[in-house]
Amino acid sequence: MTSRLNRLLTLLDTGSTPLTRKAAAQQIGEIIKIHPHELHNLLYKVHVYVCSSSWDTRIAASQAIEAIAKNVPEWKPDPVIKEEDDVGSSDGVDKEGVDRLEFSKFDINRLMRNGASLLGSSGVEYEQPEQFLNMDLRTRLVTQKRQLCKRLGFDVGGQSLMEAGDLFNEDDLIDSHSYQNQSPNMSTADACIEEITAARPGLSIREQNSAKRKAKQFAKQKSKDSQDQITCSNGKESSAEPPVKRKRSTVNVLVEQPASVNKILIDSIPDSSLGDDVTCWPFENYCELLCQNLFNSSWEVRHGAATSLREIIKIHGQGAGKSADHTATEMETSNQGWLEDMALTLLCVLVLDRFGDYVSDEVVAPVRETCAQCLGVLLKHMSTHGVSGVLHILLQFLDQSQWEVRHGGLLGIKYMLAVRQDLTDSLLQRVLPLILQGLQDIDDDVRAVAGSALVPVADQLCQLMPQQAGPLLTILWDMLLELDDLTASTTSVLSLLAVLLSHNVTDNIINTDPTTASTSPSSLVSRLWPFLGHASSSIRRSVLQALHSVLDSIRDKGNSGAVYWLTSILQEAVRHVFQQAIIEDHETVLTLIPKVWSGLVSQSDREDVLVASCPWISIWLCLMMHPSKLPIDQQYLIIAEHPRNKGRSVHRTSTGDPAPAPVETSHYIGGAGSLNGPTDERDVIITRSRILAARLLGGLLPSIAQPGKVEV
Numbered sequence: 001m002t003s004r005l006n007r008l009l010t011l012l013d014t015g016s017t018p019l020t021r022k023a024a025a026q027q028i029g030e031i032i033k034i035h036p037h038e039l040h041n042l043l044y045k046v047h048v049y050v051c052s053s054s055w056d057t058r059i060a061a062s063q064a065i066e067a068i069a070k071n072v073p074e075w076k077p078d079p080v081i082k083e084e085d086d087v088g089s090s091d092g093v094d095k096e097g098v099d100r101l102e103f104s105k106f107d108i109n110r111l112m113r114n115g116a117s118l119l120g121s122s123g124v125e126y127e128q129p130e131q132f133l134n135m136d137l138r139t140r141l142v143t144q145k146r147q148l149c150k151r152l153g154f155d156v157g158g159q160s161l162m163e164a165g166d167l168f169n170e171d172d173l174i175d176s177h178s179y180q181n182q183s184p185n186m187s188t189a190d191a192c193i194e195e196i197t198a199a200r201p202g203l204s205i206r207e208q209n210s211a212k213r214k215a216k217q218f219a220k221q222k223s224k225d226s227q228d229q230i231t232c233s234n235g236k237e238s239s240a241e242p243p244v245k246r247k248r249s250t251v252n253v254l255v256e257q258p259a260s261v262n263k264i265l266i267d268s269i270p271d272s273s274l275g276d277d278v279t280c281w282p283f284e285n286y287c288e289l290l291c292q293n294l295f296n297s298s299w300e301v302r303h304g305a306a307t308s309l310r311e312i313i314k315i316h317g318q319g320a321g322k323s324a325d326h327t328a329t330e331m332e333t334s335n336q337g338w339l340e341d342m343a344l345t346l347l348c349v350l351v352l353d354r355f356g357d358y359v360s361d362e363v364v365a366p367v368r369e370t371c372a373q374c375l376g377v378l379l380k381h382m383s384t385h386g387v388s389g390v391l392h393i394l395l396q397f398l399d400q401s402q403w404e405v406r407h408g409g410l411l412g413i414k415y416m417l418a419v420r421q422d423l424t425d426s427l428l429q430r431v432l433p434l435i436l437q438g439l440q441d442i443d444d445d446v447r448a449v450a451g452s453a454l455v456p457v458a459d460q461l462c463q464l465m466p467q468q469a470g471p472l473l474t475i476l477w478d479m480l481l482e483l484d485d486l487t488a489s490t491t492s493v494l495s496l497l498a499v500l501l502s503h504n505v506t507d508n509i510i511n512t513d514p515t516t517a518s519t520s521p522s523s524l525v526s527r528l529w530p531f532l533g534h535a536s537s538s539i540r541r542s543v544l545q546a547l548h549s550v551l552d553s554i555r556d557k558g559n560s561g562a563v564y565w566l567t568s569i570l571q572e573a574v575r576h577v578f579q580q581a582i583i584e585d586h587e588t589v590l591t592l593i594p595k596v597w598s599g600l601v602s603q604s605d606r607e608d609v610l611v612a613s614c615p616w617i618s619i620w621l622c623l624m625m626h627p628s629k630l631p632i633d634q635q636y637l638i639i640a641e642h643p644r645n646k647g648r649s650v651h652r653t654s655t656g657d658p659a660p661a662p663v664e665t666s667h668y669i670g671g672a673g674s675l676n677g678p679t680d681e682r683d684v685i686i687t688r689s690r691i692l693a694a695r696l697l698g699g700l701l702p703s704i705a706q707p708g709k710v711e712v
Helices: 002-014 018-032 036-052 055-070 087-096 108-114 137-152 188-199 205-233 285-291 297-317 330-353 365-380 382-398 404-420 420-437 444-464 468-480 490-501 522-525 529-533 536-556 560-583 594-603 606-623 679-705
Strands: 250-253 266-270 357-359 362-364
Touching: 002 018, 002 036, 002 055, 018 036, 018 055, 018 297, 018 468, 036 055, 036 285, 108 330, 108 382, 137 266, 285 297, 285 330, 297 330, 297 365, 330 365, 330 382, 330 404, 365 382, 382 404, 382 420, 404 420, 404 444, 420 444, 420 468, 444 468, 444 594, 468 490, 490 536, 522 536, 522 560, 529 536, 529 560, 529 594, 536 594, 560 594, 560 606, 560 679, 594 679, 606 679
Parallel strands: none
Antiparallel strands: 250 266
């Protein structure tokens, strides 16, 4: 098993594709079926990869933890029936809960004052490499110079392309703090001895000799620990915890009995149970280790620990904290106490974590996001009282001045609303005012999470609290004026807007006072046009869904008075939709275009359609026949500008000259994304765009040629 396990563990780190890593993780989980008593050894072997600095390795390790957890029987010990006169019957739970966190004793303000922020790392990677500890100064300088030249590209094939002395000299490579008093031939141990002697000049000869011996032992041990750490980082097994060899346990089972033999045949198979000697939850110790890693200075370790906890609690959360020597009441109390302690631990991480990275156009907080997911899985097993306690603390997050804390609080609320659908009514009444406040936060990342928190419960919000949908829609429409292609909240705001408009909450848009130009329906709908050119297909889909919902609401209610606002924007609406049919390459967006086109044509008068479309039919025909490999002329396209970008002053260089204008994006029929794809796929995409454009014109021409309305 050892050699096969080592190969599987290595694949977690070196697998060429995510599919290969996942297959290795699943096979690691199958091992626990054959060797159930090796659970802890297997968990600690995988734990090396849980703390890896590679994202793919950590994800694969968490999948291995999940596979192991699925193959471990659910922990359901039989409760103990105790006598009424048993004096110590209730001491078990109390003794175990002494060190556990409780909601009543949790103080977020004290945690904010005294807690140390959890950043990306402790900065150890920027210190002197461990390999230089036992080198003298001269050897270290030569090694550093050689490595630096190679890293800068000056050393190719063993030959130096340029003299390194032109860029740096030996003084630049000397750590003045550590080596200012160290001679070139002085070893690390001698340097430690000299530093200790200088710091304590009053030592006697005997005390100095003792200090020298301790310094030498310290230097040797530090070098040995460094080598062990390098070995572990390379994916090899650590010798700190040697595997415990156990005799495989088997059970006897009856097999198919032959009719001709007067005997009973029994076969021995491996026992998949954990054994009778197990009295507590089998993941207890490992989860304690993961909780300690949640507060590690390295964000990779914190992220790996939160991911593994999420997978374990998702499967075995009901048995956490239970013991075989508890009564049924004590088991339930102990389970809820363990969940409460773990929830508060995760909340502490959400408060203290400050790590964030930027991917594409939004911030990514992997530790806070994963801890919030783990908290959501945890809330699934908690009682109503426990959920209320967690929510009470999360609401306090939103009053803090640090945006990271408000961001973490809204993440917790987001997954709470998504998981506890049975408590949506009571939860929405408490969180909705603060989520509306979060939508107007000064930080864009906080606004993004606030918007995404309401998307899973938008249907329940419109049913349970329809009076709140109007103010929420007003906030979302106003937010569109502050968004552009680079804001992080664009996706969540447009997704929430599209979901809300699909319900019967559009009265505040259709029946808006037409005398107010800034809030007229035509002005509000026009705010959607700039996002049709967004790089994200989900945003383009949300825009078309929102427009389709507005048009559907007019049709369903038969509100003839609502058509007035459509006339003023009909021409730019049909131009945008037809243009999107030409340059769109995402199939889910293409399916919405005929529906929106049909709504625009059917809800407008014949004269309005004629005026809006006739000047552009010849240009649309040219776009349909445009060569696929040439960019479309910009004068044939309609480009909407974001309101926040209008009226900005011209940027100038340091010399006072106007900065060069930004490069315009080139558009191709079928989208520019498929230009580098295979020729066959490219031809299919282009043909699909041409056919869709022809369908749109086909649905338009009957409305122009004769009275009446037609749908595509």
